[in-house]
Amino acid sequence: MSSGSCKLPGNPDIAGVGVRIAIYIQNLLCFIPAFWALADGKVTRGELDAAETQATTNLVLAFAILISSIVQAQTLGLTNYHASIVLNMSWMNNTNAFIYFLLYVQYKSQGNNPRWVPPTWSAWARHIRGLAVSVIPGTSRGRPGHDSTDPEAGKSDDGVAPSAQILDGDNDSRRGAKILVKRFVLLLGSLHLTLMAGLGLWLWSNIRTFGEGRDTSNECAAKYALVTILGGHVPFASEALRIASFVIYSIFLVPGINLLLPIAIFLGLYSFCRALPIPKEVGPGEVSVPHSPFYYAWLRLTTRRICNSIARRWSMFPPFIGLIFLLVVNLVFIIDIELALKQNGDLQDKEEAVWGFGQILAMLLLFMPLRDLAETILARRTKQRQKDLDMGLGGAIKAQDLNMVLAMVSRGANPNAELEGGISAMHMACNLRDLDIIRTLLEAGADPNIKDGYRRDTYMVASDNTNCLRLLNKVETGSIDGMAALIQAAENGYGAAVKLLVPSLEFKYGDGTREAFFEALSGLNVNARNFAGRTALLYAINAKEFEAIIELLLATPGIDVNMPDPNEWTPLSLAAGKGREGIVRLLLAVPGIKVNAAGLGGSTPLKSAIDRNRGHEAVVRLLLAAPGIDVNAPDISGRTPLSFAGYHGHEAIVKLLLAAPGIDINAPDNFGYTPLYFAVRKGREEVVKLLLAAPGINVNVPATGGGIPLTIAASVGHGAVVKLLLAAPGIDINAPSNNGWTPLSFAVQEGREEVVRLLLAAPGIVVNAAGAGGLTPLHIAGDWARGHENEAVVKLLIAAPGTNVNAADTSGWTALHFAAEKGHEAVVRLLLAAPGINVNAPDTDGRTPLQFAAEKGHDTVLKLLLAVPGTNVNAADTSGWTALTWAAFRGNETIVTDLCAVPEIIVDVADVERRLEHPPEGWRWEDPASKDEQDKCVLVLKGFLLEARRRSLERHLESREFGGKGSEDS
Template sequence: MSTGSCKIPGNPDIAGVGVRIAIYIQNLLCFIPAFWALADGKVTQGELDAAETQATTNLVLAFAILISSIVQAQTLGLTNYHASIVLNMSWMNNTNAFIYFLLYVQYKSQESNRRRVPPTWSAWARHIKDLAVSVIPGEYRARTNQIQPGHDSTDPEAGKSDDGIASVHDAQIDGGNDSRRGAKILVKRFVLLLGSLHLTLMAGLGLWLWSNIRTFGKGQGVSNECAAKHALVAILGKHVPFASEALRIASFIIYAIFLAPGINLLLPIAMFLGLYSFWRVLPIPKGIGRGETPADSPSRYPWLRFLICRVYNSIARRWSMFPPFIGLVFLLTVNLVFIVDIELALNQNGGLQDSEEAVWGFGQILAMLLLFMPLRDLTETILARRPKQRQKDLDMGLASAINAGNRSLVLTWLARGANPNARFEGNISAIHMACNVEKLDVVRTLLEGGADPNIPGQGRDRHVVENDNRGCLRLLDQLEAGTLDTAKALAQAAKNGYGAAIKFFIPSLPLPDWHWMKTAEYKQALSGIDVNTRAANGTTALLAAVEASPGFEGVIEFLLAVPGIDANASSNDGETPLIAAAMYNCEAAAKLLVVAPGIDVNAPTTDGRTPLSYAAEKGHEAILKHLLVAPGIDVSAPDNEGWSPLTYAAAKGRENVVNLLLAVPGIDVNEVVKLLLAAPGIDVNSQNIYGDTSLYHAAYGGHTGVVKLLLAVPGVDINAVSTDGSTALMAAARLSNAHDAVFELLLATPGVDVRARDDEGKTALTHAASIGQDSAVQLLLAVPGIEANTADIYGWTPLIHAAWAGHERIVRLLLATPGIEVNAATTSGGTALTFAVESGREDPTARLVERIVKLLLATPKIDVNVADNDGWTALIWAAFNGSLNLVRVLCTVPDIIVNVADIKHHLKHPPKGRRWEEPARMIRQDKCLKILEEFEASKKGRGQDVS
C-alpha cells in the first residue's frame, strides 16, 4: 500500500528500541524469582516480599511511562500510533501485579500458614473484604456498624492480620491509631493498589484513544490521519487495520471493563481463583514408594523406571503448586505475545515512521539505566537464595538424622547450624518428628539445642520458645534427679504444654503387660500431638485408659486436665469413657469423669443406653452413687427399647439398686414390676415405644408371680394392645407349654378378650395352634362362644395353621370342635388338606403328615378334589413332593378324581414361586405317576369315570 508523503513523527522516548528493550527485560525478569519460588513446593514470606519489591519497582517505572505519555498527548502531541504502542507495553507491565497475586494466593493457601485462607471463593471474598474494611477510618466503621469501637478481642492472635501486621482488630483495640494501622496495610500490599491504579490509568488512556483515533491528542491531526489510513496493528501475529471498526469497539469495551479502580482487579482475581477451584476437584496423585512400580511403566529399562518414579514423585510433592505455575505460564505467554505483536507492528509500519524513531536520546538511555533496579532486585533474590538453600540442606540433614534416631548425627547437624525448630513435610516440627520415632535421647538433644517443647506450636514468639525450652529442661532435670514425682511432672508438663517432656514420663506410667496393645492410642495423645486422637474403632486415648483401668488413673487424670480434651468422645459403637467406667466397674475413673468439665453424664451408646443404665443393670452400686449426685443426671432416661435404669435393675433383681433409684426425686417407675407396684403414682398400663405394657412383658417372659401381681392391680388393662395389635393373652399363647400357668391366669381373668385379633388378624387361638400350644388350644376351645374358624387376613384358620405346621394333636382337637369348617380356604385357595399334603416330604415327618391327612380325610364333608388358585389339588401336591404313601392314601378316597394327563401337565409346568422351588426327585415323581396310571387304568377297566 502506497503511503505517499504520509509520515508519523518519531518518538524514541516512547517507542525507541532502548525503551522497548528495557520494558521487555524488566517484565521477563520478574518471572524468574516467581518460578524459582514455586520450585521447592512452598512460597515463603521472604519470596513473597521479594516478588512484591520487584513488582513494585516495575510498576513505578510503568507509571512513569504511562503518565509521560498522557502529558505528551495533552501538550507536545502524542500520536495515536505511539499511544497504541504504549498501551500494549502497559498490558505487559500489568502482569507484575498478577504475578504477585498468584504468589500471594499460594502463600495464603498453604497448609503451613497458621492464618491460612483456603482457596475457595467464599474464603477469599471474606479475606478481601477484611482487607478492604481494615483501611476504612475507625470512626466511619463504627458509624456503619462494621466494628464496635473499644471492643477487646479475647483472641491472643486477634491483633495480627493474616499478613502478620495490624488488622481490623488492631483498630478496635487501639482506636486512636486505627487510621495509621490501616495505612500500614495499604503500604504492606501496595503492589495490588499500584496495579489497580495502573490499570485504571491505562484504561483511561485506552478509552481516550479508541473513542476516536483521528482526534486523539493535541496538534497531531495529520499524523493521526496518516496512521488511521495506512498503519496496521498486530493481534496474535495477524495484521489488522488500525482504523478497523471491530477493533475500535472491542478495545473500547475491554478498556471500559478495567476503568474502575479496585473493581478492575476482580476479573483477573476471579480467573486465577477459578484455576485453584478447578484444581481442588482433581484427584491428588500419591507418591511412589520404594519397590513400587507405576502403572504402564517400562519394565525392561530400570533407569527409565527410576526416572519416571522421580518425575512422578516430584509432581506429587509439588501438586499444590500447579495452579500458580499454570497461571505464571499463562502470563508469560501473554507477555511473549505482546512482545511479538509490538515488534511485528513496528516492522510492518516501518515505512510510515520518521527516521527520528531510531535516535538514541535521553529517554532511551534513562530507560536502559533504570534496568539497574529490577536487576538489583533479582540479584538480591538470588543471593538471598543461597543461604536459604544452605539452611534448607542443613535442616533436611537434621530430619534424616532424627528419623534414623542417631543422636550423634543430630548433634553434628545442630553444630553446623541446622534449625532445631525447623518444620518439615506435612508441617511437622523437628521435636514432633523425634517424639514420633520414640527416640528420647534425640528429643533431649533437640531440647538442649533450643527446640520448642510445645509440639504443635508454630509461629510462636522467640522469647516464649526460649522460656518454655528452659522450663521443660528444668522439669526433666528435676524428674531425673528424683526431686519431682511422675504425677506432678505430668501435671506440670500438661499445664505448660510441654508435649516433648511428656514423652519422658510415659515409661514411668503403670502399663500392665496385658494391656500393651492399648498403649499406642494414648501414647500418641500424651505426646501432645492430638489429645483426642482415635484408633480405627473410634477409641480415644481417654477411653483406652479407662478400659485399661485399674492402674491408669494417673493417665486419666492427666488427660482430663489437657486443654481441648473431649471427655464425651465415643467409639464407633457409642461407648464413652463414662459408659466404660460404668460397665467395667472402674470407680476411680468414674469419680474423675463425673466432675470433668463438659462431661455429659447422660451421653448414650448407639442403642440409647446411658452410664446409669449399665451401672444399674450390673449392680455397680459405688459408681451408681457417683452418677446419682452428678449435676443433670437423668435417672429415667430410656434406651431405644424404652427400658429405663430402674427397669434394668428390677429385671436383674438388683434390690439395693432399685432402692437407691426409688429414693431419687422424680424417678419414673411406670415400667417396673414387682417391687415397684407399691410406689405412689404407678401407671401399670404404661407402654414402651412398641406399645408393650408390663403385663405383656411378664406374660411373654413367663413370670407367673409377676403376672399375678399385675392382674391384682386395680385398673390393669388385660386387653391392652401393642403397636402390632398383640395382647398379653396372645404373647402367652405363642410361647411354649412352660407358660401354661400364665395362660391359665390370663384366661381366668374377667373381661379377657379371647376373640381379639392382632394386625394380621390372628387370635390367641390362631397363635396357639400355629406354634403347637396344645394345652392353650384346649383351654381356648372350652371357652363359651370361642370362634374356632376365625381366619387371619390371609384366610388362614387355626386348623390350616395346625395342619401346615404338623401339630397332630391340635388338628384332632379342632376337628372335634362342633361347627369346624374343614374345607375353609385361604386367599390363595388352599385348604387344610392341600396344605397338609404340601408340607409332606419323604423324610422323618412323612408319617406324621400321613396321620394328619388321614384325620382330615375321615372328616365328613371333606372335599378331596378341591384345587387352589393355581389349580393344584392335594393329589397333585402329593405327586410333586414324591409322597408315595400320600398318593396311595388319597387314592383310597371313593370320590377322588384322577386325571394323570392333567397331573403330568402341572408337574411339568409348575407356577413360579418359592413353594415350587424344591420338587422331589424325578424318579420319585415318576413312581407316583405310575401308581396313578395303574389306578386310572383299573378304574377304566371297571368302567368308572376317572376324569
C-alpha cells in the same frame, strides 16, 4: 493503502528499541523466580517476599512510563499511535501484580500455613473482605486467632500474631495499615490498572482528538496505521476495536474493583484443579512399558520419577497453569507490538530508531530487576544449604546421636526445622524418648510446643522456649514441685517439658544434675489437681488443641483418663464438646475409658458433641463406634442425644444416630417430648423427614400437656412441617391436648392461616371439635382475633363444610358473643355475613351479643349488630337488664344515643333509674360508671322521651287540624 507524505513523528522514549527491550526483559525476568518457587512444591515466605520485591520494582518503572506518556500527551503531544503502544506495554507490566497474587494464593492455601485459607470462593471472599476492612480505622477485629473471622487479623508479615500485639493490644488501625503496606504490590497493581484504564478511555473515546497539538499525526495514524491483535492486523480506526477497547478499559477503571476479575480467574483455576482426580505416587513395579526388554529399565525409572514428581507437586498445578497463561499473554503482547511496529514502519519517522537518553536510561534501569533476580538466586542457595543442615539434624536425631545433634546445631541447623514427613525436630526427639536430645534442642532455642505444621512468630517461640527452660530449672532447684510444673507445662503447651517431666523417672543417669532433677520429681502424681481442681490432662484439652501433649500424658503409667473437672466434665466430654476429633480418637483408644460418663446436668460425651449450634459430626462418628456407647443416654431433663440433634437441626448427626444399633426414636424426656417434637418445634424440615421415615416412629406420642408433635407444629406455624406430619401414616389430626384443644384450635389461636388451611383440607378434620368449656375453633377465633391474620382464619372456618356458626360453649356463648365482647369489628362483620347466623342468641344468663357490645362500649360493633334485620334491641337478660340499661350503667352516652335512635327501642326511664340505684349483687356489676356519667345517660333518656312526646303531640295536633277542616267543608 499508501500513506503518501503522511508520517508519524518519532518517539524513541516511548517506542524506542531500548525502552521496549527493557520492558520485555524486566517482565520476563519476573517469571524466573516464580517458576523457581513452585519447583520444590512449596512457596515459602522468603520466595513470596522476593516476588513482591521484584514485582514492586517493575511496577514503579511501569508507573514512570505511564505517567510520562500522560504528561507528553498533554504537553509535548503524544500521538494516538504511540499511546496504543504504551497501553500494550502497560498490560504486560500489570502481570507483575498477578504473578505475586498467584504465589500469595498458593502460600496461603498450603496446608502447613498457620493461617491457612482454603482455596474456595467463600473462604477467599472472607479473606479479601477482612483485608479491606482491616484498613478502616476503628474496625473491630476481635482477638487474633480467636474471635476474628479474618485469617489476616492480628498477624505479622509471616502470618502470625506478633508478641508485641499480644502483650500490648495493638489497635486495629495500625494492624490494618501494616497489612496494607505488606500488600503494597497489589495496591500498586490496582492503581496502575486504573491509570492505564484512564489513558485507554481517553485514547479510544476519539483517537483523532487525542492529546494536544498532534491532530495531523493522529489523523495520519487513524487513516493508515494498523494494530496487531493475536497476530492479525486490524485498522487503527476500526469502530469495533474502539468499542471493545472502551468496554475493557471501563471494566478496569475503578481501583480495587479492577482486581476482582483477575482474582476470580485465578481462583477459578484452583476450583478446576479441585475437581480433577489427584494423581498418586507409583511404586517400582507399577510402571510398565509394553514389549520392553530389560535395557528399557531406564525408561520405566524415568517415567516413575516423572509421575511421582507430578503427584508430589500436584498442589502447584493451579499457580503453574496461571503462570503459563501470564507468560503466554506477555509473549503475545511482545509479538503483537513488534509486528505492529514492523507493519507501520513506512509511517514512522527515522528518529524512532535513534538511541537517546530515555532509551539508555531504560536499559540502565534493568539493573534493578537483575539485582532482584540475583538476590533471589543467592537466597535460593542459602536456602538449600540450610535445607541440607536441617536434613542432617533430622538424621542425627533419628540416629539418636547427641554429638552429631550438637554439631549440626553449632553449624547453623534450625532447631525448629520441619523435617521429613512434616514433623518437627522436637517432635521427633519426643517420639524417640531421647531426653538428652530434647534438652539439647530446648537449649538451642527449639519451640517447646511440639505440634507439627504450626509455625509461630520467632519472638513467641523464643519467649516460650525461655519460659520452658526456666520452668525446668525451677524443678531442678526444687523451687517448684513436679506436679505444679507438669500442669503449668500442659497449660502453656510446653510439650517438650511434659515429655521430660513425665517419663523421666524411668531413666537412669550418672551425673548429679540429672539425679537432682529426677529427685525433684519423685512421687509425681500425674492425676493431681491444682487449686482450680484441674489436672494436666484437663488443662491440655481445655486450653488449646495440644494433641501431641495429650498423647504424651495418656502414655504415662497411672494416668486417670476419666478424672473430671469441678463441673464434672471428663476429658472425653470436654474434648467432644470442643470438637477435637484427634483428641477424642486418642482418648477412646485408652483402656478403661468411660464413654458414657455423665457430667454436670447429666451431659455425656455424645450429648456434648451434639448440643451446640454446630454439631461435631466427626466426633459423633467416633463415639458411636466406641464399644459400650449408650446412644439413648438421657441428661437430667430426660433428653437423649437424638432429641438434641433434632432440636439443633444436625441432619448428618441425626442420620448417624438413626443408624446406630439400639436407638430409641421415640424416647421421651421428663415432659414427654420426643425427638420428633424437638425437631418439629424448631421447624427442622429435613430432620423431620428423616425421623418420619425411620422405622417405628410414633407420630402421636402425647407430651405431658397432651399435645402431639402436630399440635406444636400447628401452634408455631411451620407449614412445611405440618405438611410432612399430615402425610405421615396414622396421624391423628384431631388429637386433643389436656384442655381438649385440637391442633386446629392452636393454629386458630395463633392466627396461622397457612396451617389452618392445611388442616381444614385434611381428611377427617373435625371443625367443630369442642375443648374445655365447650370452646370450638370458631369460638377461639372470635375470642383471640388479632388483626388480618385471624380475620383470614375466620373466613376459612366459616367457609369450611359443617362449621356451626351458632355453636355455643358451656356458658352459651357463640363466636359472635366472643367477638362482640372483645370488640373485634372485622370478625363480627364476617360472622354477621355467615348464613344462618343467630344475632339474638342468648347465653345461659340471657345476654345477647348486642348486650355485650353495649356493656363493653364497642360502638362500631353495636352499630353493625343494629344494622342486621331482626336484631332485638329490647332483649333482656335473666336480671331484666337490656342493652340500654347496660349502656347507662357503664355511663356510655354515645351508645345510649345510638340505641335511642332505633325505632323499636322501648325506653322506661323510671325502670332504668331504679336498676342503676339498686344493681344486683355479682362480679358483673362490680365496676359501674360514676354517678355523674350515669346521670348524663339518664338525661339523654329523658331528653329522648321529651322529644318523643313533642313529636307525638305535633302528630296529634296535625291530625285534629286535619279532621276539623274536613267536617267544616262537609
